[in-house]
Amino acid sequence: GQNIDQPTEMTATEGAIVQINCTYQTSGFNGLFWYQQHAGEAPTFLSYNVLDGLEEKGRFSSFLSRSKGYSYLLLKELQMKDSASYLCAVRDGFGGYNKLIFGAGTRLAVHP
Amino acid sequence: DTEVTQTPKHLVMGMTNKKSLKCEQHMGHRAMYWYKQKAKKPPELMFVYSYEKLSINESVPSRFSPECPNSSLLNLHLHALQPEDSALYLCASSQPLRGSNQPQHFGDGTRLSIL
Numbered sequence: 001g002q003n004i005d006q007p008t009e010m011t012a013t014e015g016a017i018v019q020i021n022c023t024y025q026t027s028g029f030n031g032l033f034w035y036q037q038h039a040g041e042a043p044t045f046l047s048y049n050v051l052d053g054l055e056e057k058g059r060f061s062s063f064l065s066r067s068k069g070y071s072y073l074l075l076k077e078l079q080m081k082d083s084a085s086y087l088c089a090v091r092d093g094f095g096g097y098n099k100l101i102f103g104a105g106t107r108l109a110v111h112p
Numbered sequence: 113d114t115e116v117t118q119t120p121k122h123l124v125m126g127m128t129n130k131k132s133l134k135c136e137q138h139m140g141h142r143a144m145y146w147y148k149q150k151a152k153k154p155p156e157l158m159f160v161y162s163y164e165k166l167s168i169n170e171s172v173p174s175r176f177s178p179e180c181p182n183s184s185l186l187n188l189h190l191h192a193l194q195p196e197d198s199a200l201y202l203c204a205s206s207q208p209l210r211g212s213n214q215p216q217h218f219g220d221g222t223r224l225s226i227l
Contacts, residue, residue: 031213033215035218042116042219045215045217048213048215087154089154099157099160100157102155102156103154105152105153
C-alpha cells in the first residue's frame with residue numbers, strides 16, 4: 001500500500017527554526033518533493049530529493065534517507081508569511097509518468 | 113502569479129448542468145494533470161496526459177471527462193455531478209521525464225460548488 005505520514009499541525013515563533021517530518025511507505029520511489037500551499041492558493045514547489053542527504057535552498061533545506069523512508073523539511077528564520085500547509089509528495093516509480101502521491105500536509109502556524 | 117492558468121476561478125453549478133474547466137500552460141511541458149482537493153486534504157490525482165495522450169485515469173467516475181486538445185491546453189468536462197464533487201480542482205504541468213527532478217507546476221485551481 002501507499003502511506004505517507006506527516007504531523008497534522010505545528011506552531012512556531014517568528015525567527016525560529018522548525019523541522020517538518022515525513023515518513024513514507026510506497027510501492028515505488030523515484031524522488032520526494034516538498035510543496036508549500038497557502039489557503040486557497042496553488043501548491044508551490046519548494047525542494048526535491050532523490051539521493052540521500054541534505055539539499056539546501058536559502059531558508060529551506062530538505063533531507064532524505066531512503067533506507068529509513070524518511071524526509072524532513074527545515075525552515076530557518078521563520079517569517080509570518082511561512083504560515084501555510086507543507087505537503088510531502090513521493091513520486092511513484094511505477095504506473096506512469098511523474099505520478100505524485102501526497103501526504104495529508106502539515107499546517108504550520110508562525111506566531112510573532 | 114502562477115505559470116499555469118485555470119479558468120474559471122469559481123464555478124457554481126446544478127447537478128444537471130454541463131460545464132468545463134480549462135487549464136493552459138506555456139512552459140513547453142508535455143505532461144498535464146488534473147487533481148481534486150477537498151478542504152484540509154492533499155491533492156488527489158485524477159488524470160495524467162503525456163504528449164496529449166491519456167496515460168493515467170485513477171478510476172475517476174465518467175461524469176468527469178478530460179480532454180487535451182493540444183500540448184498547452186487541458187480541459188475537464190463536467191456533467192451530472194454530485195454534491196460530494198464540490199472541491200478545488202487543480203491543474204498541473206511538468207516535463208514527463210520519469211527520472212527528472214522537474215517538479216509539477218500547479219495552477220490556482222477552480223473552486224467548484226455543486227448545488
